[in-house]
Amino acid sequence: MEQHTLKEFQYKAAIVKEALLARAEETTVNMHSFFGRKPKYVLFLSISSGEERAVVFCGIGNSPESGWLNAMNKANSYMKERHWNNVWLKADLVNEIEACSSEQWLGTYGTTRKNYCRKGLSLDSQFNCAFLEQEINANVFVTRNEQTSQIEWNVNHINRYLAKNRCSKQVLGALPQRDVYQFTTISYFYDTALYELHNGSLNNGRRKVDRIDKQLLYQIIDEASSYLARQVDDNGKFIYGYFPSFDKKIPWYNMLRHASTIYSMIEAYEITRSARLAASIDQAIRYLLEEGIIYSSRTNEEQRAYVVDWENDQEIKLGANAAAILALAKYSTVFQTDQYVQLMNLLASGIAAMQNVETGGFVHVLRYPDLTVKETFRIIYYDGEAAFALIRLYAVTRDPKWLAVVERAFAYFMKHNYWKHHDHWLSYCTNELTQYKPEADYFTFGLRNVRDKLNFIIDRDTTYPTFLELLMASHKMINNITSRQMTALLDGFDTDKLNKAISHRLEHQLNGFFFPEVAMYFKAPAKITGSFYIRHHSFRSRIDDVEHNISGYCSYYHEFLHHEQAAVQVKEEQYAKEI
Template identity: 30%
Template sequence: MEPFAVAHESAVCLANLVQDDGRFRYRYRLGSSRELDGYNVLRHAGAIWALLDVYRETEDPLLLKAGQRAITYLLDAYLRFYRDYRYACICEENKIKLGGNALAILALVSLYEFTKERFLLGLAEQLASYMLAERTTQGDFVHKRYFRSGKVSSFRSSYYTGEALFALVYLADVTADRQWLAAAETIEDRLAAQNYGVAEQSHWMLYFLEAFARHAFVPAYIDHAVRIGRHILDHPDYLSWRRSTPVACRTEGLLALLRLPETVGIDEDLRHNAWRQVRENLERQLSFRREDGSFIRGGDDGRSEEVRIDYLQHNISSFLHFGRLAGRW
């Protein structure tokens, strides 16, 4: 099936999960009308970004309207200001998670690109200001803080730092404000030397490194991206899990690696192998797709027929980004 058609049909499915108040029908078993327990604001924001990314290609008004409702709910239910009106944060059940701010920035900036409502960009900048205030002496970020007490949690996510760095570059792309790039560069200088995100096969770090490369060529950063990409290719353990989202995330990461310009000198064999793996992954991902455009979890267990908005998000993004890149190959 044509990749843009897959992405669009699944985005329509995701848009139809946005209820009148902007809350997603977050998680359910395929064929059941009953919504399962749980909600995660990070996935809410990430799903908006995927919706609006497809809108960029299709200009389908259903996707834009769903994204606008979902952003309204995001801001109404989760936006707070931490100790200072300049530091906006996404707070869920008294917890501020770095990834929540990062993915909310992606959603807000995406919508701003279409509506040009300065309010959205201002909020994104305030969310980014909070993230910069959360930098640590080790050169990374605080990943989780309790809103009321201010206490820092020991929790660390494998994804939050990559999400935050990508969000900073995404914001810089639109605002042309180099403070966001400078902050990302300072953090990446340390992370590259630490092999950060390599063992985790972080697709978010690859999103960031590809986006940064459009601003400046830094050989150490390209090498960092190559190490993550090679780890994905050399350690395909995720395939044995037989779940849709781990495959989709690696597809997203490899596509970000392939978007790096040929002039940066990435080995041609690596490009060839990454392209082959992407095609194989997408074929696997289609086995999780259902007639209504949804993607199930998979995994050959009791949750295999479960649908959740992030399963849609990552599969949508991988097919969309493949469609954009395929014309170059």
């Protein structure tokens, strides 16, 4: 096994070396400029089994070849003692170096969005102690002092990392106030194939994708939904999420997100038809029904059902009832069953009871068990989510009372200019409502809900996942407008910009996906690979972070890529067998 591991590593290293050193000439001018008449070449080799955080070896030489050999000699010695089932290999060749003071660097780090400093850093000019960007951010080398609120080096984290993942005996004391050296790299990664990696400010270290086609999107959806399936325990409860730098589970829970995550899993199942995913969906629904739902039948009142968030002060949230209906309605449609219709009607009655019949507005949070009002308003998303849930239930049952609740709600939304919140749930609901009520006012509301947000969405640096959902629901609604020959409503609406925003978010949100080359720098890569994360929230990977990405990508898959079905069917089947 040890010999097999070493041979696999050397095989992959040879392929990576050929690709990387073929581009070494691109670095020559900059290395001359920095090091002088006798330039040096700096390479990093990162190696992981996929189970543990990558070990990184730095090689420096007078030529790209000698720099590679320097790093490889260290890596070979390390790999001789390994017996892994898998080898992930990433190689980085430094191509640009820029000096700045340590104080200046820390100042920039402190004023930049958390974990969005995307360059490597050497603590000395000869690269005797240098770290890739991924090492710095994934291992929390920089923290904020709790007493002074100052950004500072976390020397304990750095020294622990040096000993364990750099095989180094070097121990750093307090870091002196001297020049440090930022750098960028040319990078390649190999797991089962060779990938060239980006080195831009927002996508650094993530594989380049020539085209997001149906095969790739299928893979993303399948991996992300498989990740969610793995989070469902035997009781049907999710592992809520991780802070992956040190493999810490997120300790709290939220029944609303439990239900909405099920909804996204069913969306994914509609595409992948994974038996394992279906089993996890059933387990999670069982937990929702057994642990999350209570029934209320007061005197002179019809029976209702509510989702209770036991771990959050026993709250009954409008959005939780809505999420449960959405999950069960989607299940009813995809699995072609009516087993949950009665329960959905009871949950919908709970929502209807939270609506002011005269104004159409909703109460957002009740107390359990007395059902008194705790908060009239909490968050804008609950309103759109509730309306969307009821229109989806109407699609299943065709009961006009649910459509009436939605129309009352929309009268309230339009009166109070809810479009200014640019809520993706409202876009979902508007698109669904106009299937049954294709009224100009509803379409206009839906267009306004997205129109003034397009520039923000295009320019936004974060991978906020609901943006793609908002865009896709709007795109579907515009198709509905066009098919009904109501295109006069589109006067002044920039459909080209909408399409540009969709294309941008489709690619940009991959910067929040745990590809292996990203996950390998965290403590337990196998746990998080295939999930989505929020970089500026300490790389948090929570079930709702994953669900919203799945929903957006599933929507794009159906809307834009249906015509590719025949061409990729065989590839999808092959991929399904591989995993």
